[in-house]
Amino acid sequence: MSSNAEIASAASRVLLSNYRQAPIALARGRGSELWDADGKRYIDMYAGIAVSTLGHAHPGLTKAIADQAASILHTTNLVFNEPSIRLAEKLVARTRQTSGAAPLLTRAFFCNSGTEAMEACVKLARRRAFLAGESRRTRFLAFHQAFHGRSMGALALTGTPKYWEGFGCDVERVTHVNYGDTDAVRIALDTKPGEYCAIVVEPVQGEGGVLPAPPGFLSTLRSLTTDHGALLIVDEVQTGIARTGKWFGYQHEGVQPDAIALAKGLGGGVPIGAMLVREELNAVLTPGSHGSTFGGNPLATAAALAVLDAIESEGLVERSAALGERLGARLREVAAAHPQIFEGERGLGLLRGLLMKPGVEARTMLVAARSKGVLLSVASERVLRFTPPLTITDALVDEACSLVDAAASTLDAPSSESTLRSG
Ligand SMILES: Cc1ncc(COP(=O)(O)O)c(C=O)c1O
Known part of the structure; x- marks a missing residue:
């Protein structure tokens, strides 16, 4: 199988350049975890921007697709x-x-x-x-x-x-x-x-x-x-x-x-x-x-x-409401721990965002979180968006929030303007 770098290099030759793509290729997923072509593991906190409702390789969805394709x-x-x-x-x-x-x-x-x-x-x-x-x-x-x-x-x-x-x-x-x-x-x-x-x-x-x-x-x-x-x-x-x-x-x-x-x-x-x-x-x-x-x-x-x-x-409507509260509470803790970076948290259910302080780019946090193993998206330029699969476990939500906290700590340090703005 090709590496992230080989795939990115091939993409740069043949894909239209209308997207700003991260230099990774996701190769497989299970539940709310993903692995890239180099084998690095990520927690899926974006679900392909609110798409992978059931996470990855869900047995019921996989079977329905296979059965229908065979029919x-x-x-x-x-x-x-x-x-x-x-x-x-x-x-x-x-x-x-x-x-x-x-x-x-x-x-x-x-x-x-x-x-x-x-x-x-x-x-x-x-x-x-x-x-x-x-x-x-x-x-x-x-x-x-x-x-x-x-x-x-x-x-x-x-x-x-x-x-x-x-x-x-x-x-x-x-x-x-x-x-x-x-x-x-x-x-x-x-x-x-x-x-x-x-x-x-x-x-x-x-x-x-x-x-x-x-x-x-x-x-x-x-x-x-x-x-x-x-x-x-x-x-x-x-x-x-x-x-x-x-x-x-x-x-x-x-x-x-x-x-x-x-x-x-x-x-x-x-x-x-x-x-x-x-x-x-x-x-x-x-x-x-x-x-x-x-x-x-x-x-x-x-x-x-x-x-x-x-x-x-699987009771996912109720789960989205309840887990959304838990995620919201964890993100408020992360925001409170890094007041130079985050202004606060907002959202509903499992559609949540961390609002960045003016002058701090959400994309910078996104890159830092990705290097820690959490996949997120950016909404407007000022919000780091969390839209995990509705099937994500409490433990993965907690782990992802700890990793985002750790990623924010790498940006906190001697709060240089250049660190906060780099992509
Ligand atoms: C609220 C809303 N409407 C419409 C769209 C467009 O959807 P699609 O990208 O599937 O065409 C999006 C995509 O982000 C959206 O968030």
Whole structure:
């Protein structure tokens, strides 16, 4: 097998240079531990950015993928396939607010990524207004620092201008306001009455820096969208599938969205995205108006079914909430022990972040933690993000936090500016 260095060198010749990649190649994983091509062991505290819900080589997921591959991989959407129907049934059933209540969202559209799920939501909102004869209702309201994906539609909603630069996407039709600022939302809607087709919001801004919505924010957005005839679209790509300690992030506040977007943790590592919508919106995307070759294919949906089954049978919704508290407490201890480096901790469930002190780059900490054997990601430039598999053990969480603490100690020492800023 090739070494990290050999793989990185080959990559530099053939891969498009659009990613900033760490100089390691992950070769295998088991549970929440990973090994690189040189045999170094890591604790997985990022789960491929909130994707590997069940960790690595989970027996149930592995078997479901192997069984489905041995049966039929792909069918097209010109016919039905049973795993996709079963998955839709399971997903919509989880959208109910309390057990025994009717599901809020009743219809599923499957695609292959979070971006595609958001793109479907964009098209749904625009097309709904078009079918209602409301030709002026084409504007979206979204939030600064929001991340919704990188296709031309989803990119326009994304609230970080550096991602749009040079692409000519339709940001003119999107109003971005500060996350949590209900007055700004109200003013924006009142200033252009009848123009907004939807508000798009994350329950916790993930890429924007692991920032949970302030209490009451989603409920206010719900009532404002209802008053203004716009849809409330909740982007659950990062927060959904038990990541925040509930099946979906919106359930923390009991709001009723019109549509949600899912991806990341849904397939546990197999690419799949989904848009779930209310029954009334089922008529908007008519045959031919939207679709996907791979969307909902038997392999991806069988994998997602296995993920949902394991979440249920292993009690991972509750585990995400409880372990999230434990991780949050440990990270607050780490932050308190290194006040020159960290400003504090924030997050929900197993979506957590350590906020860096101004002038200290999260990436520097990420590199230090990796050399100690902990894999993390960075959200915005100021937050070190923790999104471990929902199956991670208490012992590994504690070990990872001790290693991050040790990594921070290497940066603490004679607090030179150059140490804190080096990548
Ligand atoms: C909230 C949110 N929406 C959409 C996306 C885009 O998802 P994908 O990268 O699967 O296209 C992401 C990815 O990070 C995300 O966090």
